[in-house]
Structures are given as C-alpha cells and as structure tokens.
Amino acid sequence: MLERELLSVGTMSAQVANHIGSRIVSGEFLPGAALPIESELCEYYGVSRTTVREAVKSLAGKRLVEVSPKVGTRVLPFAEWNLLDRDVLAWRLQTQFDGKIVEDIFEMRFCFEPRASFLAARDGTDDDLAQIEHHFRELAAAQLEGLPVKTTSEAALEFHLAIINASHNGLFVTIGSAVKSALRVSSEMLQRHTTRPSEDVALHEAVCLAIVGRRPAEAAKAMERLLAASRERLLPLTVDAA
Structure with missing residues (x-):
C-alpha cells in the first residue's frame, strides 16, 4: 500500500527522501541518532536498496544526514542543515x-x-x-x-x-x-x-x-x-x- 501511495505522487526515491526528511525535521530522529539500517528502510517502504540509497544521498546533500562506512547514516546537528533548501524549508513548515x-x-x-x-x-x-x-x-x-x-x-x-x-x-x-x-x-x-x-x-x-x-x-x-x-x-x- 505504501509503495503504491508513493508512486502516485512522485518518484520512489524522492518520496522516500521526503518521508524520512519530514521524520528528521519533526524530531523523530534526533541529531546524532542513527537512521534504521538500509535493509530495514527497504522493508518499511517496500522499495529496493538502490531507491533507499538515492533517498539517503539526497538527504546527505541537504546536510540532514551524514553517511559513514563505520557508523552508518546519522542525523547531523541542526546547525549543519541546509536551511535554505526548498525541501528542508517545506518540511519545517509542515512539521514545525x-x-x-x-x-x-x-x-x-x-x-x-x-x-x-x-x-x-x-x-x-x-x-x-x-x-x-x-x-x-x-x-x-x-x-x-x-x-x-x-x-x-x-x-x-x-x-x-x-x-x-x-x-x-x-x-x-x-x-x-x-x-x-x-x-x-x-x-x-x-x-x-x-x-x-x-x-x-x-x-x-x-x-x-x-x-x-x-x-x-x-x-x-x-x-x-x-x-x-x-x-x-x-x-x-x-x-x-x-
């Protein structure tokens, strides 16, 4: 159901990024916290590993997360976020x-x-x-x-x-x-x-x-x-x- 819902409004990777980004901005994932591992995100959203990687790459470009081979994907401090990014602004306005x-x-x-x-x-x-x-x-x-x-x-x-x-x-x-x-x-x-x-x-x-x-x-x-x-x-x- 979630997969069909995402496909109806945009590309899978963009919509996964949108959902995770909103969860970060709302405080569900706090600065310093690790995102769920790749396989868990794939299962949660019903998407492929490639889709999850593209979504995380997009979030990293907005400076919401940082990807490290040793510690995984972690949420960056608020001061690191690209607050002028249109999506980040929109997520903040929607959730905060x-x-x-x-x-x-x-x-x-x-x-x-x-x-x-x-x-x-x-x-x-x-x-x-x-x-x-x-x-x-x-x-x-x-x-x-x-x-x-x-x-x-x-x-x-x-x-x-x-x-x-x-x-x-x-x-x-x-x-x-x-x-x-x-x-x-x-x-x-x-x-x-x-x-x-x-x-x-x-x-x-x-x-x-x-x-x-x-x-x-x-x-x-x-x-x-x-x-x-x-x-x-x-x-x-x-x-x-x-």
Missing part, C-alpha cells in the same frame, strides 16, 4: 510551523529587501524597471483573477527577485539566488492564506510605483510595509514554538 520559523524568514528578508528596493530605484536600468513593472502586472492579475496559488506565488517570487536583481549589488543578487527557496515557500504560504487580494496588490503597487518613479527612500519604506503586513498575516497561522 511555528512563529520562530516565520520570524526567521522575515528577519532575513527585512535585512536586505528594503535596501534592494532603494538601490533598484536609484540604480536600476530602464530595462530593470520594465521587468519589475511587468512582474507586478502579472502578480496583480493573478491575485485579482483568483488564479491558482502556485501561479500567484510564482508571480510574487519573480517580482521580488526582479527587484533584487535590479539593485545591481552583486552580494544581494547572490543572496537572492541563495534564499530563493525561502522566498518561494513564504510566497506560497502567503498566497494560500490571502483573504484580501486587493490590499496585497496595493502594497506591491506602492513598491513598484516608488521604484519605477525612482524614489529610493519611498521604495525602501514601501517594501518594509509590505514585509511587515506579510509577516503579520502569517504569524496568527503558526503554533507556539516548543
């Missing part, structure tokens, strides 16, 4: 959706997105500004027309990435690429719980107009308001951190 995770994501975003907006307004090229305006129009249309969450969240992601790229700050652009998974996850969560699309559009429009109008200080403030409103919308949906 608490205020701390939301605060972590938005504290990171507050650190550089308002300044990126300032720089985009000041230093962005005409083509950069046209891209920002284009992605805003796509986002506004998706929200107001009630398009699927994935469509709307991707439009929001592209809007924010366009602003970061328009900053022409090499480090910001690198950070933007690195935190793309965090931006995507937060965008998906926000769009899933949007209750007043017109207000969201207005907040994004204020950022867009300030950047396109080349008003740097106003652009930074508008981004701060947008992020603050987004954070406040997500926090009530969280549970208290343990």
Whole structure:
C-alpha cells in the first residue's frame, strides 16, 4: 500500500527522501541518532536498496544526514542543515510551523529587501524597471483573477527577485539566488492564506510605483510595509514554538 501511495505522487526515491526528511525535521530522529539500517528502510517502504540509497544521498546533500562506512547514516546537528533548501524549508513548515520559523524568514528578508528596493530605484536600468513593472502586472492579475496559488506565488517570487536583481549589488543578487527557496515557500504560504487580494496588490503597487518613479527612500519604506503586513498575516497561522 505504501509503495503504491508513493508512486502516485512522485518518484520512489524522492518520496522516500521526503518521508524520512519530514521524520528528521519533526524530531523523530534526533541529531546524532542513527537512521534504521538500509535493509530495514527497504522493508518499511517496500522499495529496493538502490531507491533507499538515492533517498539517503539526497538527504546527505541537504546536510540532514551524514553517511559513514563505520557508523552508518546519522542525523547531523541542526546547525549543519541546509536551511535554505526548498525541501528542508517545506518540511519545517509542515512539521514545525511555528512563529520562530516565520520570524526567521522575515528577519532575513527585512535585512536586505528594503535596501534592494532603494538601490533598484536609484540604480536600476530602464530595462530593470520594465521587468519589475511587468512582474507586478502579472502578480496583480493573478491575485485579482483568483488564479491558482502556485501561479500567484510564482508571480510574487519573480517580482521580488526582479527587484533584487535590479539593485545591481552583486552580494544581494547572490543572496537572492541563495534564499530563493525561502522566498518561494513564504510566497506560497502567503498566497494560500490571502483573504484580501486587493490590499496585497496595493502594497506591491506602492513598491513598484516608488521604484519605477525612482524614489529610493519611498521604495525602501514601501517594501518594509509590505514585509511587515506579510509577516503579520502569517504569524496568527503558526503554533507556539516548543
């Protein structure tokens, strides 16, 4: 039954990795603990050794586990995890959706997105500004027309990435690429719980107009308001951190 269930939603190795990853992030397997041996995982999931090895390799790439010939596969400390990996973020949000995770994501975003907006307004090229305006129009249309969450969240992601790229700050652009998974996850969560699309559009429009109008200080403030409103919308949906 488990094998048929996994096959229905994706490749076997990906789904085994997804299940084990969720168990690690939820605390079922604590840091330093050994995962069940390969044969036990094969029996539990009803899959081949090759499938289990591919799943474990994927988790090792996310720095959730480390494989050693002498001690087997052990869970790494939290500090070692690749917290910007999309799957790791998703597992944390699914199993530990608490205020701390939301605060972590938005504290990171507050650190550089308002300044990126300032720089985009000041230093962005005409083509950069046209891209920002284009992605805003796509986002506004998706929200107001009630398009699927994935469509709307991707439009929001592209809007924010366009602003970061328009900053022409090499480090910001690198950070933007690195935190793309965090931006995507937060965008998906926000769009899933949007209750007043017109207000969201207005907040994004204020950022867009300030950047396109080349008003740097106003652009930074508008981004701060947008992020603050987004954070406040997500926090009530969280549970208290343990």
